[in-house]
Amino acid sequence: MNKLFAAAAAAIVLTATPALAQPTDILNASYDIARELFAAENAAYAASGASITVNQSHAGSSAQARAILEGLAADVVTFNQVVDIERLVDGGFVSEDWASEFPNNASPFYSLPAFLVRAGNPKGISDWGDLAAEGVQVIFPNPKTSGNGRYTYLAARAWANEEYANDEAKVEEFLTKLFNNVPVFETGGRAATTAFTERQLGDVLVTFEAEVLAVREQFGADQYEAVIPSVSLLSEFPVAIVDKVVDNRGTREIAKAYLDFLYTPEGQEVAAANFHRVNDEAVAAAHAAEFPEVRLVTAEDAFGGWDKISEEHFADGGLLDKVFLNQ
Amino acid sequence: MQSNPARSPAEYALISLAFILSALFLLVPLAVIFAFALREGVGQYIANILEPATLHAIGLTVLTAIIVVPINIVVGVCLAWLVTRFQFRGRELLITMIEIPAAVSPIVAGVVYLFLYGGQGLLGPALQAMNIQLMFTVTAIILVSLFVTAPFVARELIPLMQQQGTEDEEAALSLGANGWQMFWFVTLPNIRWAILYGAVLTNARVMGEFGAVSVVSGSIRGQTNTLPLQITQLFNDFNVTGAFAASSTLAFIAVLTIVLKAALERHGRQ
């Protein structure tokens, strides 16, 4: 009987061997400013007992989508914008119902475009309107390559639509002025931060609140101040499994387990500690003091959803091109 | 070279000027690497080098060089043999073609590879259908490194072999040597220092290539990040000391390169 048991065990081990030979690493292609966040998330994931290695690639969200279409073998994407995942859907890399595969529109945490100004706020910047004033230099990343930059564009437009009661001519005038105030469009959010902090370019950096708070923490509140505008756009950070890659590599399960982890209290705590707003109520309550109240509009409410946004704003010759004279 | 027993004031002035400018623009930049790499102490320096992503980048950079340099030597010798020993139509064109990669911006090198092997490129879709992935892998890094260093060995060999002529080799053949024997015992000893010289230059360029690699690598930390890319990322992450620590390994190789180069040059002249 014992022998039989041993043989059975051996057989199980043998059949299990191919499973052991399965890849134990996945690649997470992520947006530019999420380096620290995912370094922390991955460390927490490893600490939680997971035995897989998560590799990271960071660049502007759209640049990452392009790289995946070109063949970057990312198992999961943790982007900062729906539009970039939709590009992968169009390319046949991600299934169409990706948004329902994980809770909250597949967005484990969220943020919003906010402002970082130099100590004392010398240009007196308090809201979107101030960014278009003469003599103010604004830094934010290139909306053609960065989801961060597109959120900035959309948030500014959402504010202007309210301010000018949807008078398109006035809105475009405002946005043109705003874009003309930008001396350099870096291709990713982190490069924009570097331009503002290291190269001392510009009077105000517009980027995700998470980055604003992280920079203030890194350099000290005596150097930079955070300014939260009167209204901003809910910036969801959607995650998805790249079907084409995981099916090819046999990593679907470990990829899903990794993304699921981001929704656990541990995962949420790491996100909040890295200045991202989270949906987990207990974690959100514990960090409530760090995140000021702000009125957030959604892409759905303000612009009728991402499909419409892609078509009207970001397609070639769309509304973005009207104000972004990037030639 | 003349050695004047009495130096004129002009000579003094010129030598001093050369030293001052070289110190400002060559020596100080080299010193700055080590000064910054070590500014947080030797312990921190070693910790920075041993950081897994940096260590992996060092390994990948060495691996790339180990693959690219020998290929470059073999092809360089073939090319030099071909254009210095035979006359044929298209010879001039061949020499120009091989020089193009070194003359063009490394960004262009990356772009042309993307247009060929990328998922949206000329051969990319066919390769993907066969489940072959080139872009954003180590293979792509090796390919663009081969591209940017294409002429480096041949360029050193061609003038030398032209100058040496073919008498020795013809003599060997007439004494009954076969082609390989002739190459091994006659040609190779004559050109081995030039080969080594070309290899040193190729190695330096491969290890330092940035523009072309940054287009095709995907910059995956711990996978396809070469040292120059890792240095850039560290710099962007506000880790300047770490960036300089990683740079110091390349600076060390650079110093080794110029020492070897000087030694080989002197050897070549004798």
Next chain:
Amino acid sequence: MARKRSKHLLPGFGLTLGVSMLYLTIIIALPLAAMLLKVGGMGWEEFWRIVSSNRSLAAYRITFGSALVASVLNGLFGLLLAWVLTRYSFPGRRFLDALVDLPFALPTAVAGLILVTLFSNTGWYGQFLEGNGIKVNYTQAGIIIAMTFTSIPFVVRAVQPVLEEVQVELEEAAKTLGATDWQTFARVIFPTILPAFMAGCVLSFARSLGEFGAVVFIAGNLPGLTEIVSLLIFIRLEEYNYEGAAALAFVLLLAAFATLMLTNALQAWQNRYVLRSR
């Protein structure tokens, strides 16, 4: 490729031709062809719109202008170094000779990191310069310095061997005829080394045109002010604007080809010169 009967009967034509052609095709020709196809497929009007847009024009102006200044600076510095290294013997000469190659041996990204650190407002050079109102980092001056640094060896290495071969008798003859040192240099030596000197400058210019790693660190990358062509190509690529990237890459390829032709012509000229003077 038809083989003419060579007068030597050396072996290996087939083998070396095969290896060379294989390598040339896979590594160089195919990728270049892929880009040319991309450019060819976009149509003349589209191509012209991209390469003549304001932003592209500004990028050419900055890139070519900075490269020109850098190669002039390198011409002067290179001539000085080549002269000192070949004409005088002094302690530390071999050290100086070896040091000249540093920019070739040092990766460009490292060069960029060094320069941006040296010239930052707290850096060893920057704090001194900014006290005098000179800003290098993130200005065109930074681009010029990065280009100059990365191409220092070209002129030195082009002029050095020629300078060594200039016949001493010529110089001495000039001096016995009463020429001053300067006259000897300007009228006798310089014309002899002129083609090699110019070839060195053109090589330095070509390298500067393509320099990317060092420049992106120290240039501000501001469109129209400090954005070089290589960087604009990179941005177009990231923007998924492949036509834009291909068209601009084609422009740089043409420029590289032109400088290559020019150096070949200058080298041929120098060879004739040396032969004639012998």
